[in-house]
Amino acid sequence: MVIRGNLKIDNFPTVILANTLRNPIIEVWLLCLEKAGARVVLLVDANPNEIVFLPKQFHNQVVFLSEGSDWKIKCETILLGSMPQSIFLWWGLANIPLLNIVEVWPSARRILCVDTFPNASRPLTEFKESFLALFRIRTIDSIIVTSMQMENMLKLRFSKLLRKVSFHTVYSPFLLESHSDCLLPVKNKDSRFVFTGTTEYFLDDRKSMRKDNLDTFFRSYIDEGCEIHIREPSDPKLAKKLASSGYSFYPDMPRDTFIDGRFSAFLTSFAGHFVTYNIDNRTISRRVRNGLSSRWSVALTANTPILVPPQADFALDFFSLFPIGMPIKDDPRRTLSSLSENAQFFRDNWSSMHHLWSGERNENTLRSALSGNL
Numbered sequence: 595m596v597i598r599g600n601l602k603i604d605n606f607p608t609v610i611l612a613n614t615l616r617n618p619i620i621e622v623w624l625l626c627l628e629k630a631g632a633r634v635v636l637l638v639d640a641n642p643n644e645i646v647f648l649p650k651q652f653h654n655q656v657v658f659l660s661e662g663s664d665w666k667i668k669c670e671t672i673l674l675g676s677m678p679q680s681i682f683l684w685w686g687l688a689n690i691p692l693l694n695i696v697e698v699w700p701s702a703r704r705i706l707c708v709d710t711f712p713n714a715s716r717p718l719t720e721f722k723e724s725f726l727a728l729f730r731i732r733t734i735d736s737i738i739v740t741s742m743q744m745e746n747m748l749k750l751r752f753s754k755l756l757r758k759v760s761f762h763t764v765y766s767p768f769l770l771e772s773h774s775d776c777l778l779p780v781k782n783k784d785s786r787f788v789f790t791g792t793t794e795y796f797l798d799d800r801k802s803m804r805k806d807n808l809d810t811f812f813r814s815y816i817d818e819g820c821e822i823h824i825r826e827p828s829d830p831k832l833a834k835k836l837a838s839s840g841y842s843f844y845p846d847m848p849r850d851t852f853i854d855g856r857f858s859a860f861l862t863s864f865a866g867h868f869v870t871y872n873i874d875n876r877t878i879s880r881r882v883r884n885g886l887s888s889r890w891s892v893a894l895t896a897n898t899p900i901l902v903p904p905q906a907d908f909a910l911d912f913f914s915l916f917p918i919g920m921p922i923k924d925d926p927r928r929t930l931s932s933l934s935e936n937a938q939f940f941r942d943n944w945s946s947m948h949h950l951w952s953g954e955r956n957e958n959t960l961r962s963a964l965s966g967n968l
Contacts, residue, residue: 741908
């Protein structure tokens with residue numbers, strides 16, 4: 595038996611199967627599954643050099659497929675000699691082909707975690723994603739989604755292939771220790787806004803990256819006197835262009851700040867948190883209707899009011915239950931005015947409600963998915 599803090603981990607030997615360690619949400623899911631009682635090993639189909647992205651406390655739980663033919667033995671050793679009861683495929687339909695790797699554990703349940711659907715930026719790639727999933731999605735036992743809209747679209751898209759699949763909704767995997775409602779003292783707070791999504795494609799007009807081309811949108815708020823704080827892009831030339839256009843860069847935050855509450859505490863220093871995409875076509879519109887990917891999960895960890903596109907039906911439904919944010923208006927001045935009127939109401943609601951979508955709240959949901967006992 596393993597004890598992490600006061601948590602006993604002795605059930606549901608589980609393999610998280612992933613193709614990257616670059617996204618910080620992977621360790622958030624690991625902790626969330628452990629909270630539900632699972633013993634977890636990360637099996638990763640990526641370059642072992644990616645270990646540098648993962649906080650050191652999780653390094654002894656990682657096995658890379660490229661390390662050699664004994665990866666199965668290594669996984670079962672971390673699971674204390676047990677074969678996995680569940681394979682947790684993280685994340686999305688594009689990773690379904692990875693299930694070929696784990697045929698060595700034929701009795702393990704297959705759980706697909708869908709963070710984004712469709713995970714595409716244009717109709718052609720949306721069609722390709724769904725077409726390739728057709729050949730293996732029938733082998734899935736459970737699907738974890740972030741919204742009812744996502745569940746309905748998956749059922750509509752794959753219909754008969756999902757008749758025996760159980761669906762489980764998890765709004766966010768972040769545990770309460772990752773949440774924060776402290777109010778950091780900063781100057782000009784009412785004019786400070788944050789965006790935590792990718793910034794590498796802010797000026798990119800290629801069809802495949804246009805969903806992240808948000809410069810025109812944010813410039814309209816800068817023109818109204820707002821400070822827009824974003825992650826500094828890795829390209830120095832792009833960073834220079836964005837800085838000259840009036841953007842501010844927030845400091846690079848270590849990965850462990852996402853799980854210990856420091857990043858969410860940082861987010862509380864802003865008047866609003868934009869969680870959005872450039873909705874350039876119907877594919878992106880469908881994507882946004884169902885979810886807003888990792889940036890949505892991160893936004894739920896802080897009491898900063900969340901600003902989403904009006905097309906984000908799932909978020910509007912969420913706000914009807916938990917009023918902690920609002921849709922972006924068609925004019926920046928209208929958005930800022932409405933936010934000013936409701937900001938304290940949103941923050942107060944977050945403080946009293948945030949435990950309702952925490953990782954702890956999902957324990958029974960995840961145990962049901964891991965065990966198959968509905």
